[in-house]
Amino acid sequence: MEGGKLSDYRRVVIKVGSALLVDRAKGLKRAWLAALVDDIAVLADGGVEVLVVSSGAIALGRSILGLGRRTLKLEESQACAAIGQIALAGAWSEELGKRNRRSGQVLVTLGDTEERRRYLNVRATITTLLKLKAVPVINENDTVATSEIRYGDNDRLAARVATMIGADLLVLLSDVDGLYTAPPALDPDARHIPHVDRITPEIEAMAGAAASELSRGGMRTKLEAGKIATVAGTAMIVASGDRMNPLSAIDRGERATFFRPSDHPVKGYKTWIAGQLEPAGRLRVDAGAVSALLSGKSLLPAGVRAVEGNFARGDTVAVLGPNGREVARGLIAYDAADAVRIAGHKSAEIAAILGHEARAAMVHRDDLVVSGMVDMAAVAAEG
Ligand code: GLU
Numbered sequence: 001m002e003g004g005k006l007s008d009y010r011r012v013v014i015k016v017g018s019a020l021l022v023d024r025a026k027g028l029k030r031a032w033l034a035a036l037v038d039d040i041a042v043l044a045d046g047g048v049e050v051l052v053v054s055s056g057a058i059a060l061g062r063s064i065l066g067l068g069r070r071t072l073k074l075e076e077s078q079a080c081a082a083i084g085q086i087a088l089a090g091a092w093s094e095e096l097g098k099r100n101r102r103s104g105q106v107l108v109t110l111g112d113t114e115e116r117r118r119y120l121n122v123r124a125t126i127t128t129l130l131k132l133k134a135v136p137v138i139n140e141n142d143t144v145a146t147s148e149i150r151y152g153d154n155d156r157l158a159a160r161v162a163t164m165i166g167a168d169l170l171v172l173l174s175d176v177d178g179l180y181t182a183p184p185a186l187d188p189d190a191r192h193i194p195h196v197d198r199i200t201p202e203i204e205a206m207a208g209a210a211a212s213e214l215s216r217g218g219m220r221t222k223l224e225a226g227k228i229a230t231v232a233g234t235a236m237i238v239a240s241g242d243r244m245n246p247l248s249a250i251d252r253g254e255r256a257t258f259f260r261p262s263d264h265p266v267k268g269y270k271t272w273i274a275g276q277l278e279p280a281g282r283l284r285v286d287a288g289a290v291s292a293l294l295s296g297k298s299l300l301p302a303g304v305r306a307v308e309g310n311f312a313r314g315d316t317v318a319v320l321g322p323n324g325r326e327v328a329r330g331l332i333a334y335d336a337a338d339a340v341r342i343a344g345h346k347s348a349e350i351a352a353i354l355g356h357e358a359r360a361a362m363v364h365r366d367d368l369v370v371s372g373m374v375d376m377a378a379v380a381a382e383g
Contacts, residue, residue: 002195002258003235005251007046009169011130014040015053015158017174020241021088022059024069028087032244034095036173039247040135041099049130051167053138053158054092060084074146081142092137102134107141110150110277113160119272123164130165156277159225163232163271168261170229171250172222173241178257179219181206196259199227201325226259228275231371233265266369273329274369279318281309281336283343283362290321293328293370298361301350304343311336319363330368333359 006012016036023029044050058077061084062068072080089105096103106126112118129136138161140151151157155172162170180190196203207219222238229236239256243249250256266274285293289303299319311317313335319328332339339362342350347360 011049011167012169013051013162013167014171018055018059021056027063035244037095051136055154057081057085104129104134106138109145153221155221155225159228162234170236172238177240177255230261231274232271233261235261276316280311280315281317298365299363301342307339328370330363
């Protein structure tokens with residue numbers, strides 16, 4: 001594998017998809033889990049800090065209750081998650097315990113990573129677990145998360161956790177062995193891509209939307225996860241877990257896709273901004289503003305052509321270039337109504353428009369992260 005051996009990394013997050021852990025008819029795939037934990041124990045014994053993001057609560061609960069394939073109501077899947085999660089966490093703790101490893105269950109909801117104070121709180125807990133030599137076993141708290149306020153897929157959750165704690169590698173184990181030029185199920189000529197330098201729009205176009213029956217995330221959420229991870233300096237591997245000892249398989253060079261981390265990763269506070277999952281609004285800006293942002297300047301109202309969304313000061317907004325692609329993300333200094341009024345105006349005019357002194361920048365550069373995938377040549381060409 002291009003990125004070296006797993007044991008070369010310092011802190012590794014391993015995300016395990018539902019379909020790998022749970023068989024609809026037979027329940028938890030215990031032998032597979034045991035073999036994975038063997039691999040984890042080898043890494044941990046070698047000094048790597050390992051965290052697990054484990055899906056499977058809903059699938060396991062469903063299987064324990066014998067609910068088959070029928071569609072579940074929200075409260076039913078939440079009840080399944082409650083029943084499945086306790087069994088799932090128990091299995092992880094037992095298998096890790098057999099290999100002399102402690103474990104700690106961490107269940108998070110969207111707000112725990114999207115709100116700054118809660119983010120810092122979760123980070124402190126997870127970091128402390130690592131200090132105590134325990135393997136954090138993390139999942140979304142599906143029992144209380146409702147549809148509007150949930151991740152829904154553990155790919156992005158895992159990326160958010162990985163960047164939160166400064167992991168240098170995120171491994172997504174699922175039922176696909178990496179990225180292909182097209183979804184392989186739909187296109188027999190699809191070619192496997194072993195290495196991705198940068199998640200460009202061309203790479204995104206290859207993903208399609210396919211997801212397996214049991215899990216929510218398809219290749220698209222894996223690329224979303226990849227963007228969150230690589231911008232913050234975390235490498236990502238998408239590999240198949242459809243084999244025993246899937247981590248050893250990666251080290252043996254079995255097929256997988258390696259996503260290279262950015263050479264200029266964002267740090268600290270900006271990591272939190274860069275990974276925000278749902279911006280509250282969007283600002284469409286002109287090419288001049290895009291160049292200013294790329295050279296490290298703040299976003300001034302003059303370059304903003306349109307303001308969309310109903311956001312408040314301090315919310316995260318996405319900044320879109322003339323071609324409609326996201327070029328940056330940041331915390332906005334104005335409420336939406338004021339942003340609309342000053343958009344397109346010179347900073348010197350702001351006070352007169354609003355009737356009071358206010359900040360010159362719509363998004364200050366300290367609160368702004370430029371996306372890792374901006375193609376400057378394309379922006380310049382479009383003017
Ligand atoms: N949190 C969900 C579960 O444990 C899984 C989400 C996903 O499949 O990514 O069932």
